[in-house]
Amino acid sequence: MRAGTSRRGRLAIVLGTMALGGCNHHQSVFAAFGEEAAGINYITLVMVAGGMIVAAGVAGLMIWAVRARPGALSLRGGERLILIAGGLIPALVLAALLVFSLPYMRPRGVAPADLRIDVTGEQFWWRVAYRPSDGTAVVSANEIRIPVGRTVLFRLAGGDVVHSFWIPGLAGKMDMIPGRTNDLPVRATRAGRFRGQCTEFCGLSHALMAFDVVAMPAEAFDRWLAAQRRPAVASADPGAALFLRHGCGGCHAIRGTAATGTIGPDFTHLAQRATIGAGTLPNNEAARLRFLREPAAVKPGARMPAYPQLPETEARAIARYLGTLQ
Amino acid sequence: MIGRLHQRFRALRVTLWTLIVPPTGWAAHFLFSYLWAAVRCAKTGRYVDAPAIFWGGTAAALLVILASGWIAWVQARTPGDHPPHEAGTDSDRLRFLAYATLLLAGLSVIGVVFTALPVLFLRDCR
Numbered sequence A: 001m002r003a004g005t006s007r008r009g010r011l012a013i014v015l016g017t018m019a020l021g022g023c024n025h026h027q028s029v030f031a032a033f034g035e036e037a038a039g040i041n042y043i044t045l046v047m048v049a050g051g052m053i054v055a056a057g058v059a060g061l062m063i064w065a066v067r068a069r070p071g072a073l074s075l076r077g078g079e080r081l082i083l084i085a086g087g088l089i090p091a092l093v094l095a096a097l098l099v100f101s102l103p104y105m106r107p108r109g110v111a112p113a114d115l116r117i118d119v120t121g122e123q124f125w126w127r128v129a130y131r132p133s134d135g136t137a138v139v140s141a142n143e144i145r146i147p148v149g150r151t152v153l154f155r156l157a158g159g160d161v162v163h164s165f166w167i168p169g170l171a172g173k174m175d176m177i178p179g180r181t182n183d184l185p186v187r188a189t190r191a192g193r194f195r196g197q198c199t200e201f202c203g204l205s206h207a208l209m210a211f212d213v214v215a216m217p218a219e220a221f222d223r224w225l226a227a228q229r230r231p232a233v234a235s236a237d238p239g240a241a242l243f244l245r246h247g248c249g250g251c252h253a254i255r256g257t258a259a260t261g262t263i264g265p266d267f268t269h270l271a272q273r274a275t276i277g278a279g280t281l282p283n284n285e286a287a288r289l290r291f292l293r294e295p296a297a298v299k300p301g302a303r304m305p306a307y308p309q310l311p312e313t314e315a316r317a318i319a320r321y322l323g324t325l326q
Numbered sequence B: 001m002i003g004r005l006h007q008r009f010r011a012l013r014v015t016l017w018t019l020i021v022p023p024t025g026w027a028a029h030f031l032f033s034y035l036w037a038a039v040r041c042a043k044t045g046r047y048v049d050a051p052a053i054f055w056g057g058t059a060a061a062l063l064v065i066l067a068s069g070w071i072a073w074v075q076a077r078t079p080g081d082h083p084p085h086e087a088g089t090d091s092d093r094l095r096f097l098a099y100a101t102l103l104l105a106g107l108s109v110i111g112v113v114f115t116a117l118p119v120l121f122l123r124d125c126r
């Protein structure tokens, strides 16, 4: 291999990867869909620009210092240069950048009428409960929908160990700590499907603990939430009975049926979600079958038992039935 | 009056302990700020309704640091041996320690101000 081309090739790969990074529209601070993330984006730009101006100034001074004749500065002049360029100006520039950035640390105000969404981090999935101001709760999991243009308060907790909740395009990240709640108020500015991720190592499948975020126009969101309140429609599907017979309902709830478990994700409207296993597999019959057969093969350390003993027809029937839970 | 004071300052002993007075003031203020915010939020749940204690603590820290800086500034000008003041004599050692204290005081003032600035902007405990 000739060194010249390979070095140029490597450079092209590095620059190309960086450029392609700009194409990430579903999980990136630079593709903001919320006011908080837009603010973070903006102060990042100002800080980087400020840092570059300071760096350019320092580089200029260094070039001048290397080129200057000996004795170009008197003792007094040199001391003054150090005091002003080395002490006063850096202190003032840093103070200005600090004062500029501090207002962004103020969290958005929340009114009692604003929608609250309780999210609890569990190994390795997300428990979600929508709590509109009327006091009811709508339980779901692994996908979060929010209305565009309205303030939403995320109330975050840890169910077992410490997790961290981060939707890069929406807001900064915040830890989910067992035994306490952290509040994260946000406001989405444009509709779309985005992605969030656990950002605090929480066990073997930490990297497979993600979720979809759907920002919807406010009226569409209200209709969706009203529909979410409905229990699942009673079903004569053979899978429904098998689901109960094999004990899945001890961990998974399907509202309106005898399945009321709360150890695992709620399945009442499972078919509406785009993924299963907290953003790990697409939500289709083959993937559901694969997951319930051996969860740990999909997600190492997953807190669900494997079902290798289920007859193939019954496992399939359950996987198909879960796909009818609209 | 000031001249007398300067005489007094020069008579004070300068040691490595006096050198660390300004950074120690900065560190104490830093700790105080965190404790103050944590205790306030834990007890009242509200952030700045009476920041008088905080500004009092900040003023005290600045006072200690500025006083130590002023003393150091005077001591660093103690007349004695000849320039360039880098021999191993008592007077040169004093000047060196005092000058280092003065620079540390400058840094510590900036540190305390930067630590205190967020209180002007933050409004609640979240």
Ligand SMILES: [Cu+2]
Residues within 6 Å of the ligand: A163, A164, A198, A199, A200, A201, A202, A203, A206, A207, A209
């Ligand atoms: Cu995690």
